Amino acid sequence: QVNLQESGPGLVKPSETLSLTCAVTGASITSYYWNWIRQPPGKGLEWIGYMHYTGNSNYNPFLKSRVTMSVDTSKNQFSLKLSSVTAADTALYYCAKYNSNYRSFDIWGQGTMVTVSS
Amino acid sequence: EIVLTQSPGTLSLSPGEGATLSCRASQSVNTNSLAWYQQKPGQAPKLLMYGTSNRATGVADRFSGSGSGTDFTLTISTLEPEDFAVYYCQQYVGPPLTFGGGTKVEIK
Numbered sequence: 001q002v003n004l005q006e007s008g009p010g011l012v013k014p015s016e017t018l019s020l021t022c023a024v025t026g027a028s029i030t031s032y033y034w035n036w037i038r039q040p041p042g043k044g045l046e047w048i049g050y051m052h053y054t055g056n057s058n059y060n061p062f063l064k065s066r067v068t069m070s071v072d073t074s075k076n077q078f079s080l081k082l083s084s085v086t087a088a089d090t091a092l093y094y095c096a097k098y099n100s101n102y103r104s105f106d107i108w109g110q111g112t113m114v115t116v117s118s
Numbered sequence: 119e120i121v122l123t124q125s126p127g128t129l130s131l132s133p134g135e136g137a138t139l140s141c142r143a144s145q146s147v148n149t150n151s152l153a154w155y156q157q158k159p160g161q162a163p164k165l166l167m168y169g170t171s172n173r174a175t176g177v178a179d180r181f182s183g184s185g186s187g188t189d190f191t192l193t194i195s196t197l198e199p200e201d202f203a204v205y206y207c208q209q210y211v212g213p214p215l216t217f218g219g220g221t222k223v224e225i226k
Binding site for chain 1: 119150155162163165169172174206208210213214215216217218219
């Protein structure tokens with residue numbers, strides 16, 4: 001059974017960098033594409049981007065200039081960095097496993113809330 | 119970017135009734151690139167349907183999906199108490215992947 005667990009600071013100051021990690025258990029990080037998706041309070045879902053262990057990545061154009069994703073195969077985890085955050089980046093951040101056959105996300109983490117505030 | 123517009127925003131229904139949720143795309147979407155998710159309060163979204171009409175593992179057969187081109191539909195034949203939730207459609211014809219704004223199915 002594949003499980004994903006997000007971790008990282010729950011509070012980030014404006015203009016700083018948000019850093020989150022997603023630990024993967026039950027599957028090899030080298031086998032799939034790994035994604036970050038966020039959901040502002042009371043709002044819908046926004047895809048942030050995906051990362052593959054080969055280095056292949058793709059980011060949402062609206063966030064591309066501020067996003068960096070990486071994969072750590074030794075720890076079987078992947079990470080998100082979002083720079084120059086503002087209050088608009090306050091959201092519940094999910095990591096998710098992309099199923100290429102289904103072209104959708106079949107496994108999600110429970111999500112981690114990040115608030116941007118001084 | 120393909121914009122997905124879901125309607126209605128909120129559907130007020132009683133258990134036992136049927137529900138029809140719409141997802142309209144700003145450009146044509148391959149049927150194999152359209153998915154639906156269910157999200158309950160305090161939970162992560164759960165994959166419901168993929169490839170327009172394929173139920174994900176463990177999804178009850180009262181859920182069905184249909185559509186093509188720019189118009190897609192999620193149908194719940196008979197609402198059970200556990201079906202009251204928010205439903206999102208999602209497309210991935212190519213990056214960026216996008217979600218619809220969601221339809222909330224609430225108890226009338």
